[in-house]
Amino acid sequence: MSSAVVVNHLSKVYKHYWGPRSLLKEVLLGVTSHSRQWALKDISFELQEGEAFGVVGNNGAGKSTLLKILAGTAFATVGEAHVSGRISALLELGAGFHPEFSGRENIYFNGALQGLSREEVKDREEEIIDFSELSEFVDKPVKTYSSGMFLRLGFAVATGFDPAVLIIDEALAVGDQHFQKKCTDRIMDFRRQGKTIIFCSHNLYQVKTMCDRALWLDRGAALAVDDAARVVDRYTNELREERKPLNGYPPQQNDSLDCAIERVATLDADGAPAADFETGDTIRLDIWAFFGRKFQGTPGIAASIVRNDGLLFYTTTNTKDGVELLPLEPGHFYGSLVFPKIPLLSGAYYFNVVTTDQDNLQAYHIVERAANFTVHGGADSGSVKLEHHWDNKLPQAKTLAR
Structure with missing residues (x-):
């Protein structure tokens, strides 16, 4: 199997x-009048044909x-990147489209x-239009399209256009669930056809399930290139470690939130x-929350017990x-969740609220690691x-072999 993508330093x-x-x-x-920002620093990896690679x-x-x-669409300052075969990329919404052209004209343009x-x-025009579900709008200028229509x-x-290498950058974060499912199904079809896929997403579940390997970037540097599940787990654990427990103190508030956890x-x-507790002890989680005037219905609070390695044990509301x-x-509520005999064994845990x-x-309002x-x-x-x-009594109605 030959290499589809080679990135060297x-x-x-x-x-x-x-x-x-x-x-x-x-x-x-000849006087330096600029500052420098390194967006990428010495990145190297190699992808085989048919491999799905997450970032x-x-x-x-x-x-x-x-x-x-x-x-x-951009050039490296140092090092090189080689891609074999036809490349098709979905980067920023609207990239590669002329705003004055209609959807149909942009198909031919691309x-x-x-x-x-x-x-x-x-030969591919009608199939593209059918998949996009934009037959009513395909002859209108794309500058009139919504973000969801651009995605489609x-x-x-x-x-x-049957690319050998498909590059997708966060595109599936836009659009309704129906079309997101169509996109996911097509990506999986591409995988079965042996096409190379490079997939960037904040949806870590998609990266974990759709990709063979993954790259973890942090401030331009590669922290890991490994099996997708391992990389996602390491990245998730790092995110958890960065979040400080509240332990009775107010969380960072977002002024746009109409419903917020105030204290735990x-x-x-x-x-x-x-x-600190022993197995079988009573644990009580006290929660104070705010629900603004825009909120309608019965206020709800969900609480989850999670082990420090990310294993979810229980969630209730x-x-x-x-x-x-x-x-x-007015607007302020209190709830106390009591676990009378906690069955957990030795370990470090936290509540998400x-x-x-x-x-x-x-x-x-989601507060992870609300209390450790x-x-x-x-x-x-x-x-x-x-x-x-x-x-250890033998059942009366049965004869058991010794």
């Missing part, structure tokens, strides 16, 4: 000039810059950019603040349990201590 620097005359001053006088990282990590270089003849584009046409065009606290059976929160003053609607369909706690479980092994007993 790739680096990219952006120059930020200090003012409108800085570039002229630098050219004429993860925080905003500003260099993901989009890397994909632009692979797609040929086909020409990829080196296809007018006859070859015509962009994805249909990017996948409609873990307490023992006597109502005293506590963070007051609305699911048929319990209303206690109103304190969320404000929800009465049907638990909408999450308003530790459980000591003695000599027992496993994750939980299950109630059990031994009954």
